[in-house]
Amino acid sequence: MDRISLIDDTFLRLETRRQPFHIGMLMLFDPGEKAPQDFVMKLSEKLRKSTEMQEPFNRHLVQKNGLHYWEEDTDFDLEHHFAHIALPKPGRIRELLATVSRIHGGHLDRAYPLWRIYLIEGIEDGRFAVYMKIHHSLVDGIAGIKMLISSMSSNKRESTKLPPFWENGISNSKAQHLPVPTPTAKGLSAISKLSKNGLRSIPPVYREIRSNIADIWKGNPDFVFGGQAPRCSLNQSVSATRRFAAQSYSTPRMRAVGKAFDASINDVALAMCGAALRQYLADLDDLPLQPLVAAVPVSVRREDSTSAGNEVAFTLCHLATHLKDPAERIVAIKACMDYNKKHIRNLSPTQTLTTAAVKLIPGAINAIFNVNPNKTLGNLVISHVPGPKEDLYWQGAKLSGLYPLSLLTDGAALNITLISRHDTVDFGLIACRKSVPHVQRILKYLEDGLVELEEAVKNRNAP
Amino acid sequence: MDRISLIDDTFLRLETRRQPFHIGMLMLFDPGEKAPQDFVMKLSEKLRKSTEMQEPFNRHLVQKNGLHYWEEDTDFDLEHHFAHIALPKPGRIRELLATVSRIHGGHLDRAYPLWRIYLIEGIEDGRFAVYMKIHHSLVDGIAGIKMLISSMSSNKRESTKLPPFWENGISNSKAQHLPVPTPTAKGLSAISKLSKNGLRSIPPVYREIRSNIADIWKGNPDFVFGGQAPRCSLNQSVSATRRFAAQSYSTPRMRAVGKAFDASINDVALAMCGAALRQYLADLDDLPLQPLVAAVPVSVRREDSTSAGNEVAFTLCHLATHLKDPAERIVAIKACMDYNKKHIRNLSPTQTLTTAAVKLIPGAINAIFNVNPNKTLGNLVISHVPGPKEDLYWQGAKLSGLYPLSLLTDGAALNITLISRHDTVDFGLIACRKSVPHVQRILKYLEDGLVELEEAVKNRNAP
Numbered sequence: 001m002d003r004i005s006l007i008d009d010t011f012l013r014l015e016t017r018r019q020p021f022h023i024g025m026l027m028l029f030d031p032g033e034k035a036p037q038d039f040v041m042k043l044s045e046k047l048r049k050s051t052e053m054q055e056p057f058n059r060h061l062v063q064k065n066g067l068h069y070w071e072e073d074t075d076f077d078l079e080h081h082f083a084h085i086a087l088p089k090p091g092r093i094r095e096l097l098a099t100v101s102r103i104h105g106g107h108l109d110r111a112y113p114l115w116r117i118y119l120i121e122g123i124e125d126g127r128f129a130v131y132m133k134i135h136h137s138l139v140d141g142i143a144g145i146k147m148l149i150s151s152m153s154s155n156k157r158e159s160t161k162l163p164p165f166w167e168n169g170i171s172n173s174k175a176q177h178l179p180v181p182t183p184t185a186k187g188l189s190a191i192s193k194l195s196k197n198g199l200r201s202i203p204p205v206y207r208e209i210r211s212n213i214a215d216i217w218k219g220n221p222d223f224v225f226g227g228q229a230p231r232c233s234l235n236q237s238v239s240a241t242r243r244f245a246a247q248s249y250s251t252p253r254m255r256a257v258g259k260a261f262d263a264s265i266n267d268v269a270l271a272m273c274g275a276a277l278r279q280y281l282a283d284l285d286d287l288p289l290q291p292l293v294a295a296v297p298v299s300v301r302r303e304d305s306t307s308a309g310n311e312v313a314f315t316l317c318h319l320a321t322h323l324k325d326p327a328e329r330i331v332a333i334k335a336c337m338d339y340n341k342k343h344i345r346n347l348s349p350t351q352t353l354t355t356a357a358v359k360l361i362p363g364a365i366n367a368i369f370n371v372n373p374n375k376t377l378g379n380l381v382i383s384h385v386p387g388p389k390e391d392l393y394w395q396g397a398k399l400s401g402l403y404p405l406s407l408l409t410d411g412a413a414l415n416i417t418l419i420s421r422h423d424t425v426d427f428g429l430i431a432c433r434k435s436v437p438h439v440q441r442i443l444k445y446l447e448d449g450l451v452e453l454e455e456a457v458k459n460r461n462a463p
Numbered sequence: 464m465d466r467i468s469l470i471d472d473t474f475l476r477l478e479t480r481r482q483p484f485h486i487g488m489l490m491l492f493d494p495g496e497k498a499p500q501d502f503v504m505k506l507s508e509k510l511r512k513s514t515e516m517q518e519p520f521n522r523h524l525v526q527k528n529g530l531h532y533w534e535e536d537t538d539f540d541l542e543h544h545f546a547h548i549a550l551p552k553p554g555r556i557r558e559l560l561a562t563v564s565r566i567h568g569g570h571l572d573r574a575y576p577l578w579r580i581y582l583i584e585g586i587e588d589g590r591f592a593v594y595m596k597i598h599h600s601l602v603d604g605i606a607g608i609k610m611l612i613s614s615m616s617s618n619k620r621e622s623t624k625l626p627p628f629w630e631n632g633i634s635n636s637k638a639q640h641l642p643v644p645t646p647t648a649k650g651l652s653a654i655s656k657l658s659k660n661g662l663r664s665i666p667p668v669y670r671e672i673r674s675n676i677a678d679i680w681k682g683n684p685d686f687v688f689g690g691q692a693p694r695c696s697l698n699q700s701v702s703a704t705r706r707f708a709a710q711s712y713s714t715p716r717m718r719a720v721g722k723a724f725d726a727s728i729n730d731v732a733l734a735m736c737g738a739a740l741r742q743y744l745a746d747l748d749d750l751p752l753q754p755l756v757a758a759v760p761v762s763v764r765r766e767d768s769t770s771a772g773n774e775v776a777f778t779l780c781h782l783a784t785h786l787k788d789p790a791e792r793i794v795a796i797k798a799c800m801d802y803n804k805k806h807i808r809n810l811s812p813t814q815t816l817t818t819a820a821v822k823l824i825p826g827a828i829n830a831i832f833n834v835n836p837n838k839t840l841g842n843l844v845i846s847h848v849p850g851p852k853e854d855l856y857w858q859g860a861k862l863s864g865l866y867p868l869s870l871l872t873d874g875a876a877l878n879i880t881l882i883s884r885h886d887t888v889d890f891g892l893i894a895c896r897k898s899v900p901h902v903q904r905i906l907k908y909l910e911d912g913l914v915e916l917e918e919a920v921k922n923r924n925a926p
Binding site: 017018038040041044077079080083084085086087088089090098099102105106107109110111112119121122239240241433434 | 480481501503504507540542543546547548549550551552553561562565568569570572573574575582584585702703704896897
């Protein structure tokens, strides 16, 4: 029996009826035109024969005297974890997203290892899908993708020889966690790390915070602090029902825009999100005058870092939703992200985490004591997870989409997570069905946002 | 805003992560051989046009100062409540039951009216299914069936003109509740009724209890008290995962057996359950020496009763699982049920409820203080709900099965509910997947039990 780490335990304890703490992934696969009619049925039969579990799929939760432990599950019940399901006709992406939305809303049963995989047949274009849900206490987003990819191959034939996901886990999946927008979880983790690293962390953190306060006094538009976000309809208590929307956008198109503005793919993605949310909220007559603020996880791994695993912290970035001009918007977003990166570069990963926790304090105090009901800690989380950079196959079928589903907490009724691949950037939007009623509109507005940026590039280059 | 009744409130408060308090119904329909290929898709489109809700489908839960209220939902979101789904190939009843098991396990979202309906296509024999889940605080089993049947007609053509279930609710659905095996709920309800009827209820209740105690001293085998049930694998804490098994058995065959033993259809059903559970537990080497005890809801409505609605209490019946001979078993079960009915006849409905609550006390004390860990309050609940007695059609398709899904509580990991129709008796078994791992075996053993009884009849009639 292993005692659960502090942050994983927090993920279990923060889970409520309305706030499940599992994350998900929707994968689309194309078996090719020559694939037999019964490809998915045969695949389902094949997968059912794999009844061994590897780490972390074999971890079973045990509660004893109020504490949580992981224990190896010796009573593996594949039928509980693996389901073969089908879409109703006509089997459009719409039916796929409705099905995945419903499944993602439900809790994982703590009597079993905390994951479930669904093989989904019946998409009209001949593709099939796999949806996986796994508790955030078992795996984080980056490790989760690594884990999935380790069961895929760039060689179609080789891919059929690889075991299914649950027989091919990764042991160091718990190295580091993608931060979740919970000040409690972040704060605990950072403070525990800070104490390990001793007092030498304090002076740089103090200097960083002092510099931040100076930026507030100066009114530096590139500095964003926790609690300056204007409250809007995205910042409500969440229901237990989820709506999932997903779409792929062209990586080369996004890269071209980035190049024109000397911006990263991530900056372009944030600018697309800014454009889309500006339009979405304007439709609802709910666009705040001040810019929306996104919590953006960033890698804080330095070149001289020797530690294994991912070093990730999260930073706050405004989405320039107060600006009308798309070119001005991406420039402002890039400036804010550049400011964040520069400051992170001056700190060690632990110091960054601590600083992030300290910066959240004003927002957390407001969240708890409701000092200013028009402000909130942040409007949403936008995560960008690097994905595979080549064509991959799983069980003989080509991966054609990799859409993440994150989790929601009260006050943050929308989450946007994207995975950048070589040919497409796959956006996964998860929303509370009750508070964010038309989340599918945001997909169109993201595309509109990209088109607007492309036009801005054209106008820039025009003589 | 209406304050919720005491018993409905109890159903909401007893609900936990592992113990959802909704009930369900799986309906099988046959559209006929001449039905067009896209029958279900067209039906789905038609149903989606019905966007009005009637009582109780429009009731929305509101919590205020720790109290629950019902409020009319004015923001009806049909897509949340109605889903069109499909079975994976090959679309056997096995795939249908696996799908319904998964859906039945999930909670209803309290942000919406507490019900959901699934239209299920893709059964290999051309039929389709409807699965409905509704919170027990909105409706009881008997009223639930009435509600469903009110949307059906004995005339195929007429049936297509009736509105879907949610536009055709019934207003007096809350008249009376089918008792759920929760001493708290029963006790509260009975005591509240007793106080309404004043002290005049006490002498008959006292006489009844005194007579019961006399029966214990005499060792009367027909008297069963709460707490005499031998603990077995059915009496464990439940997980959140459900397994559903369902099958129809011939009403004429069961009626013929009943006639031979001067027993009711219900006695025959209990004898089949006794045979099946005896075999099931013997397979697991877990058959107790003492007979299993079932809590059996019975109608306590007397001929001179003027009250509207159903008057239902529950009584305890042993299943004669200690007896090897099927004929002896049904005779013993009938004797026990006859004893129960005779005693109920001497009491008013309220007195019956009170007596039931008082009789549960020894078992409840044992459940709480664990005085005798080998005994339990009862082994399972077996409910029998009268169903329609003629062929019915819904939206032009013939009803061919009506399988109920009940709820489970800690200590009762299996529930058997049956609906008797004119041609078949439809059994629905709901079990905790973890504690009752092979529930589908019980279906076969029920059939074996019926065959055994038929052979016993033959041997009796033999010269």
